[in-house]
Amino acid sequence: xVNLKGLLREFAFLIGAGLFCLNGCGQPEQKxxxxxxxxxxxxxxxxxxxxxxxxxxQRFGSIKGLKVALALNKRVLRFAVNGGMFKAxxxxxxxxxxxxxxxxxxxxxxxxGNFYLKPNGVFFIKQNxxxxxxxxxxxxxxxxxxxATQSGxxxxxxxxxxxxxxxxxxxxxxxxGVGILPDNSVIFATSTQPVxxxxxxxxxxxxxxxxxxxxxxxxxxxxxxxxxWYQLDGDFGVIIAVTYLK
Numbered sequence: 634x635v636n637l638k639g640l641l642r643e644f645a646f647l648i649g650a651g652l653f654c655l656n657g658c659g660q661p662e663q664k665x666x667x668x669x670x671x672x673x674x675x676x677x678x679x680x681x682x683x684x685x686x687x688x689x690x691q692r693f694g695s696i697k698g699l700k701v702a703l704a705l706n707k708r709v710l711r712f713a714v715n716g717g718m719f720k721a722x723x724x725x726x727x728x729x730x731x732x733x734x735x736x737x738x739x740x741x742x743x744x745x746g747n748f749y750l751k752p753n754g755v756f757f758i759k760q761n762x763x764x765x766x767x768x769x770x771x772x773x774x775x776x777x778x779x780x781a782t783q784s785g786x787x788x789x790x791x792x793x794x795x796x797x798x799x800x801x802x803x804x805x806x807x808x809x810g811v812g813i814l815p816d817n818s819v820i821f822a823t824s825t826q827p828v829x830x831x832x833x834x835x836x837x838x839x840x841x842x843x844x845x846x847x848x849x850x851x852x853x854x855x856x857x858x859x860x861x862w863y864q865l866d867g868d869f870g871v872i873i874a875v876t877y878l879k
Contacts, residue, residue, distance in 0.1 A: 668828055669836055672712050672821045672857050673814065674875055676764045681819060683716055683731055683758075683780040684872045692723045696856045697865035699872050704879075712875040713856040714809060714821055717756075717784040717848055718748050719870025727783030728755055728772070729871055740783060741769060747847060750797055753785025754846045756811050764819045766811070766844040782871050788812070788834035788845040798831040808833040809853040811873075812842030821873075823855040 674681065684699055686692050693699040700710045718726040726748055727740040743749055752768045758780040759765070767775065768787060786795050788810055805827035812820045820840055824833060830847070837845040854864040 666836060668824055668826055668832075670823045670825055670855060670857065670860060670862055671840075672714075672855075672860075672875075673818055674712070674821075675816075675818045676758060677762045679711070679875050679877070680762045681758050681764060681780070682874055682876070683729075683782060684874060685725065685729065685731060685736065685870060692870070693872060694723070694869060695865065695867045696854055696869075696872060699874060700856070700865065703874075703876055707879040708876045709879050710856060710874060710876055711859070712821070714823065714873050715849055715853055715867060715869040716871035716873035717782040723868075723870050725782065725870050727753075727769075727785075728781055729783070730757070730778050730781040733760070733779055739769065739772060747850070748785040750786035750795070752787045752790060752795075753783065754787040754790075754844070755781050755783045756846050757781035763817065764813060766813050766846050782873070784846055784848050786847055788830070788847050789838055789842050790844060792838065792843045794831060794834045794838060798829075798834055800829075800831045802829040802831060804829055806850045807853055808847065809849060809855065810837065810845055810847045812837040812840065812845030815841050815843075821855075823853055 684693055687702055693702060696713045699713060703710055720726055725737040729737040754766055754768050755772045756766050757775060757778050760777040760779045768790060769783060788795060807824050807827055809823040810833065814820055822837060854867040855862055856864055
């Protein structure tokens with residue numbers, strides 16, 4: 634005789650443990666983490682670009698400023714996020730390359746703050762529009778760079794969370810960062826509420842990233858209308874964006 638109560642208990646256990654697949658894919662269904670807003674893109678199909686100043690040498694500054702400028706050239710902003718840390722005058726802190734031109738040099742020095750929490754790293758786009766992230770110390774080996782921004786710390790390096798991150802930390806803040814997924818697409822993540830660095834890095838690790846780079850903290854803004862996220866303000870140095878022709 635079938636023990637119906639026993640079967641139901643076992644089924645409930647499997648569901649609770651995430652061991653029973655309901656989506657027919659051979660993998661447990663992953664519940665979306667509401668603490669994070671994400672944008673995934675194949676950079677070879679939808680190129681990622683970086684912006685700092687307009688043709689008159691003036692900073693775009695805000696996402697709105699970039700959006701308006703792009704519209705004049707019949708381009709529509711699909712996604713935008715602040716692209717790394719910057720100095721008081723709005724100039725990039727560390728390496729910045731735009732359209733193959735080095736606008737700010739690689740910073741290999743030591744200092745205080747998240748940028749200098751080694752290992753830090755570089756997010757770059759090559760001339761063929763492929764994307765990558767590497768430790769600052771390894772960037773010299775890279776060639777054919779179209780865009781690049783340096784920041785820190787590396788959230789993930791070879792799949793390992795930065796050793797300085799404490800899972801018991803009480804340092805909550807808004808975070809944003811970028812990672813490279815196994816299929817070589819790019820994931821941008823912004824926390825929708827204050828989180829610790831360990832949890833932020835772990836989210837990108839669970840998403841499948843081997844390398845991920847921290848971009849900035851409380852000043853972060855993201856524009857992603859396809860998910861109902863319309864942050865157009867801010868006062869930044871570099872802005873990372875994906876656009877399309879109107």
